Amino acid sequence: MDRSPQSPGMLTDRYELTMLDSWVRDGHVHHRATFEAFARRLPQGRRYGMLGGLGRLLPMIADFGFDDVEVSWLREQGVIGEQTAAYLRDLRFTGDVDAYREGDLYFPGSPVLTVSGTLGECVLLETLVLSVLNHDSAIASAAARMTTAAGDRPLVEMGSRRTHEQAAVAVARAAYVAGFASTSNLAAGHLHGVPTVGTAAHAFTLAHATEEAAFVSQVAAQGTGTTLLVDTYDIEEGIRTAVRVAGPELGAIRIDSGDLAEESARARALLDSLGNTRTRIIVTSDLDEFVISALADAPIDGYGVGTRVATGSGHPTASMVYKLVAVADRPGADAPLRPVAKKSAAKASVGGRKLARRRHEDGVLVGEHYDVLDHDAAVELAPDDVQVAVVRGGRVLHDPSLDEARATARRALASLPPAARSVAAGEAHLEVGATARDLPDPSSTPVPASEGAPA
Known part of the structure; x- marks a missing residue:
């Protein structure tokens, strides 16, 4: 039988623990350090990314640790020694985190997320940070494009059956942040407050002797404002039957097959001729931002999106990485930090703690850059800075509601020029970097960061 869910500390790669074990033995574990999460590039053709998952990540950082059973298992497997086992038994994250706002x-x-603390506690967060942010940001970035393509027409997230059962909850949450109106996933509604919708599948119709009997049953249970699925057999006959059963107050019909532009046009004409001018038309069936854009002129009132928002076929990876950018050479709160950076071809990084700045013209985002701070400069974030203080001393300070994150996403998308909001392939709207005067001394000697498995 499978074990119960693991502590947040176990949601990691083995090499994080083997690095930690070495640092416990040689004393580096207590050296001050700063790590940053960022994406070197966007997926091909994408103009922007949208940060998702911060609200899921922060509680896991606050609860980060290992229980006695997990520590004993790590010892039995030879992953860590007894010194490190003692370190893990008492581990709680006590550092600071700054991040871009979710949405x-x-x-x-x-520099979407900056983690400061001791080398040991910061490195252990790497896999968890990347697992959450890469997944949810990929979902949010794809969902944002679909939201833009849909315009004022609402989108329903309905991809639960296309992904892992727990990932499905995160998908629904991230899609809602990016602008989707609701989800079919009940756990997302229960845990996160995402509005839930749903009526019936083809199996409901097939389980009755006739389509009419199915519609009568559904209307009796859910009222005439329900949405009837009309394409189990023949769409035209399904619409006529739906109207006969529910009358002019029928809330909506759903079409899940065929040429959606043609079928929706026929459906609208038929509904209007039958007097159901207020009955809405909802379409589903392998939709993404490109299909939704192509349906812009069709008489459609809303979309249901499943596979293309919940799985890799709908969104390339966010490709974020988590890199050491500054480290102290001795333990102690007063030990100075020095910038460190990778020099690998195509994977180079910039050392030093960074503070992101943005420039707007007439409300349009036209520039973003970062200042590389002095090694030990105090970081004081202003209200208009891109980053916000989210964790201080291991305690979560930043806990916006999901609707607040959703509002952030709406404002962020509105700040893009029309070309950058287009779903057509193009270059990233901005490339973010430091000015020459901000770059750290190139003679700084880099130290190995958390290299090994994912780059």
């Missing part, structure tokens, strides 16, 4: 945009080089 905000990011671009190549944007």
Whole structure:
């Protein structure tokens, strides 16, 4: 029988623990350090990324640790020694985290999340940070494009059956942040407050002797404002039957097959001729931002999106990485930090703690850059800075509601020029970097960051 869910600390890669074990032995574990999460590039053709998952990540950081059973298992497996086992038994994250707001945009080089603390506690967060942010940001970025394509027409997230059962909850949450109106996933409604919708599938119709009997049953249970699925057999006959059963107050019909532009046009004409001018038309069936854009002129009132928002076929990975950018050479709160950076071809990084700045003209986002701070400069974030203080001393300070994150996403998308909001392929709207005067001394000697498995 499978074990119960693991502590947040176990949601990691083995090499995080083997690095930690070495640092416990040689004393580096207590050296001050700063790590940053960022994307070197966006998926091909994408103009922007949208940060998702911060609200899921922060509680896991606050609860980060290992229980006695997990520590004993790590010892039995030879992953860690007894010194490290003792370290893990008492581990709680006590550092600081600054981040872009959930729902905000990011671009190549944007320092979306900065973690400061001891080398040991910071490195252990790597896999968890990337697992949550990469997944949810990929969902949010794809969902934002679909939201833009849909315009004022609402989108329903309905991809639960196309992904892992727990990932499905995160998908629904991230899609809602990005602008979807609701989800079919009940757990997302229960845990996160995402509005839930849903009526019936083809199986409901097939389980009755006739389509009419199915519609009568559904209307009796849910009222005439329900949505009837009309394409189990023949769409035209399904519409006529739906109107006969529910009358002019029928809330909506759903079409899940065929040429959606043609079928919706025929459906609208038929509904209007039958007097159901207020009955809405909802379409589903392998929709994404490109199909939704192509349906812009069709008489459609809403979309249901499943596979293309919940799985990799609908959104390339966000490709975020988590890199050490500054480290102290001795333990102690007063030990100075020095910037460190990778120099690998195509994977170079910029050392030093960064503070992102943005420039707007007439409300349009036209620039983003970062200042590389002095090694030990105190970081004081202003209300208009891109980053916000989210964790201080291990305690979560930033806990906006899901609707607040949704409002952030709406404002962020509105700040883009029309070309950058287009779903057509193009270059990233911005490339984020430091000015020459901000770059750290190139003679700084880099130290190995958390390299090994994912780059």
